[in-house]
Amino acid sequence: MVHVVRSIARPERQDLEALGEFSPATIHEAQGRRGALSSQIKPLAPGMRLCGPAVTASCHPGDNMMLIAAIAVAQSGDVLVVAGGGLTEQGGFGEVLATACKAGGLAGFVTDACVRDGSVLRSFGLPVFSAGLSIRGTVKETLGSVNHPIVIGGLNVRPGDVLVGDDDGLVLVPREEIRNAARLSRERDAKEATMMEALRNGGDVLELTGIGQKLAQKGCNFEA
Amino acid sequence: MVHVVRSIARPERQDLEALGEFSPATIHEAQGRRGALSSQIKPLAPGMRLCGPAVTASCHPGDNMMLIAAIAVAQSGDVLVVAGGGLTEQGGFGEVLATACKAGGLAGFVTDACVRDGSVLRSFGLPVFSAGLSIRGTVKETLGSVNHPIVIGGLNVRPGDVLVGDDDGLVLVPREEIRNAARLSRERDAKEATMMEALRNGGDVLELTGIGQKLAQKGCNFEA
């Protein structure tokens, strides 16, 4: 078995930039309400945003050895995505490893475990999404994998698939679909902008959203 | 069955203003430690405050159709209160519907589900209390109710009952009791102000709180 895969397919940079203009909530809706990671994985501070292809790692609970191996094979612009083996009370990623990620130009760090050194990482320039903060460090004893598919936040993430994150959380876009996702998101944003403009101008919410008609069809009784 | 009730009894505006001067924690204590919604329902950002009569909606899990119907019947100063059907991993309220609420002059939005577009909503001018943030949008397929009593956060909320919220969470005040609640809260705040002044001046905490006497009555042994 090859534990650490080095070469993965990444999307084109310009396609990533195009997708990165949209919020995860918009993309999720635009691609048919698919791709939401569990809301338990949150940014460390309001305002953090990321968009990039996943370099994946799978770690034994309480062990961050493969996380470090993954940093070594990640490239500038990648998002490091680490499945922590089902243990949230661990913080095997802090200032030292964040320094390594930043030196390598990574676009962000995502884990279903916790991280540590929150007071530094909040304004460090590396977007970090995690289950929270924990001071518990980890050991480096057990092999796992790098750049194999992993399950994190209730989804299957393949190396090279794209993660987009903001205050709301993270959305996964399959590598093959990012152009389409960006196009559909643009259409959706335009439609929502028009609707919000109309609402601000006193438009009727039932009419603008089409819900009035839908309620009527379903037999909704309004008090006279 | 009438799904959407339009007309509800609301308290007098001046009574709402009087009540809104007090914190939920004070009101909860003043009205005999009753009316606390679950602490899982939290403001989206520190500093958010709301006080107003509830317009209630009950939604099917993963469906926000009745939420939209409720916006249509809510009036300026109302608080929209939405029971989300037991599913927290949904964010069926975001910038578009918040725009509609703001256009209608609503005093706030409360749900036991999550919301989305957190980066916008945090400074949007509409106080939002929820179980957190989730990018998952919802469908509009299933009828529910508007302005019927609902259970949310472990309490029974009737349309027109008053919710008061701040950083600590939310308290429910039955419509008939808001004058009394404001009066009792004022007394309590005055008493606490006096006690804090005395504490700042070096007063004895056991004496000022009356706990010293109570401990003695209960047979508490202090080390000599």
Added chain:
Amino acid sequence: MVHVVRSIARPERQDLEALGEFSPATIHEAQGRRGALSSQIKPLAPGMRLCGPAVTASCHPGDNMMLIAAIAVAQSGDVLVVAGGGLTEQGGFGEVLATACKAGGLAGFVTDACVRDGSVLRSFGLPVFSAGLSIRGTVKETLGSVNHPIVIGGLNVRPGDVLVGDDDGLVLVPREEIRNAARLSRERDAKEATMMEALRNGGDVLELTGIGQKLAQKGCNFEA
């Protein structure tokens, strides 16, 4: 039974100051990955830090009487540590008691229950670590203990043991070990500073951390 013990052994002030220079995560790692309280106990606001000997109290669920008794026996520089009887939906500590703590010069407040008056306490000058915010006040009816050993956050805390906290959470250092913990933390911080400097200069993360060699020993296969 003596319910309230007054006299406890405290470490030397200069030793506390030396220890307080380090983060809980560093101390936890330095003392052999021991002493982490549950990450459910978090600071009320980013930036809060504390370091001091524990004055311990054990309260009945929904009752804060012994918490008040503990304030009365605590001294300047102490950290008040309160086990809340397994009920998180209670906020038996707010502005009034925080005023008493501040008047007494306490170094901080720690509980596995919630607290209230968050909007005040966030900038009050007293570091508060808790399970969150709840408006529910408590009664004062049932005896417990002050300055007996308690279990909180998954650890056994003896009066006079030291708690250090920051954004990441809290670490416990046994009273007898604080000099040693400070020494080991200093060594660790120095080693990490060197490593971060090397990483910023483009050093290899596998080599600097020694993980490259460890992976090889364990038979890790890298893709050629």
Added chain:
Amino acid sequence: MVHVVRSIARPERQDLEALGEFSPATIHEAQGRRGALSSQIKPLAPGMRLCGPAVTASCHPGDNMMLIAAIAVAQSGDVLVVAGGGLTEQGGFGEVLATACKAGGLAGFVTDACVRDGSVLRSFGLPVFSAGLSIRGTVKETLGSVNHPIVIGGLNVRPGDVLVGDDDGLVLVPREEIRNAARLSRERDAKEATMMEALRNGGDVLELTGIGQKLAQKGCNFEA
């Protein structure tokens, strides 16, 4: 305030017997998918069933005083329903109080807290529905209420409303609706019996349930 209400309206015995023939799942479905208590409230042993009008009690966390007051006013055939104040790690009901319930001919006991003496209660002849088992006893210090409306398991329960329980959990039927609920349940059971007979005889599940047609209407694509 009257803490303990003695006289409540109860349904007719023959109506209760008629309703008690049906399972909670059937009744829940028959009355329009309403009335399900949280699935966290489960029978102590498989096979336990109950049906009866609620005598309600609201207790302070960790306190069972009002539970005992409620036993004193309950009548033969009643179901004692106790809201435990949000604390599950308490077992304030065991063999002694179950003996009192049985002596009074009660039809069952329901709580959102835990109970104790499980090895006895499992075969004691009194159906018990709870959040589980806990050895922790309770104090008797704080007043609450008996036969006021309470919120339990996410629902508002009024004294005299009917609870029906089996292995699956509990359903609430408003007092005024039990005849109707029994009638609708009977119709539903008959329909389901017919459908199951057809399925056992090799009938097509898509046709018998009407889902085939529904899928077609919604544009579901089946692989050719």
Added chain:
Amino acid sequence: MVHVVRSIARPERQDLEALGEFSPATIHEAQGRRGALSSQIKPLAPGMRLCGPAVTASCHPGDNMMLIAAIAVAQSGDVLVVAGGGLTEQGGFGEVLATACKAGGLAGFVTDACVRDGSVLRSFGLPVFSAGLSIRGTVKETLGSVNHPIVIGGLNVRPGDVLVGDDDGLVLVPREEIRNAARLSRERDAKEATMMEALRNGGDVLELTGIGQKLAQKGCNFEA
């Protein structure tokens, strides 16, 4: 998009039978500690066992329409595996649909939601693994998928992959690996039988497991 895939690759019957001799715990260990579904998915009754290829369905929260579509395309010996959209408080599978599954000769039913009619299903002859019991039925309104890959219990399950379950829970074996998994499980069972025989005869646990040597290598100090 094809919502419902009919034709999936299934393993050979004799290979399934060979694999089905082993417990999920043995298989999990034998295939390198991979494939464990979350322990939250449990059998409805002690003694339930299943082994078969997965027919997968993805349902909207609170909706069981695709579950019924999946029954229609499943074959004798299949295990129906249903991802319930993140909502556990739903029981969209009960006696009626179990009758359809049994009529079709299915080998079992697996879901991360709850099921209902537990008192019947416990001895119905169809192994059912779920998050528990809930009386809440579901609607049939929203399209999903059948026989596409799904994430359930923290794993990615492809149609035709094999699930093996007993009292301990469920293990996933990729379709291509079941012969190898059976072979490795047989070896492991043989080794464990030998070890248990030796332990029963008074053998030394540190020596037989090899842990004594391992502890020595790692510098474990035994009290003299």
Added chain:
Amino acid sequence: MVHVVRSIARPERQDLEALGEFSPATIHEAQGRRGALSSQIKPLAPGMRLCGPAVTASCHPGDNMMLIAAIAVAQSGDVLVVAGGGLTEQGGFGEVLATACKAGGLAGFVTDACVRDGSVLRSFGLPVFSAGLSIRGTVKETLGSVNHPIVIGGLNVRPGDVLVGDDDGLVLVPREEIRNAARLSRERDAKEATMMEALRNGGDVLELTGIGQKLAQKGCNFEA
């Protein structure tokens, strides 16, 4: 540091036998409502009972090496108590190690993690208390401790302290207090037997429990 302590103080066998006659709930109440382990730690099957001195082990998450070391130093009649490092999704104890425990005459096994081989262990003759069942095996890589004090289920357990368990859960009795605990439990059981006899004979629950008087003192209003 000595990792594995061999010699611990154990209570006298006759004192253990005397204590073992009482239920954990009775002992907990008798010793002043102290010593309840979290109700999350439950027996694997109804009817399991244990009473014996604790041999303690502390394991790294996902690692059972020290558990095996603890078996090697445990003696006939001991209860093996293992803190699992905060990870419940692990089952590092199954038929093989249970065979070793049984061969050594142990009185039971307690852990805050899960165990595996439930179908065997349920009727194996060794009482097992755990967080449930999980098929996930563990590695043997990281040192911990044997016969040092541990925190488990929210309590501090010292080697030689006594655990008593039945269907309801587990109670901890400090080694020095077991005679006193047995004596108080006997008194309590006698008192309860008398009270149950009176209740069965139609005695008044408010009078027999003394609650009637207490309610009156506290100003409880009964409906006339």
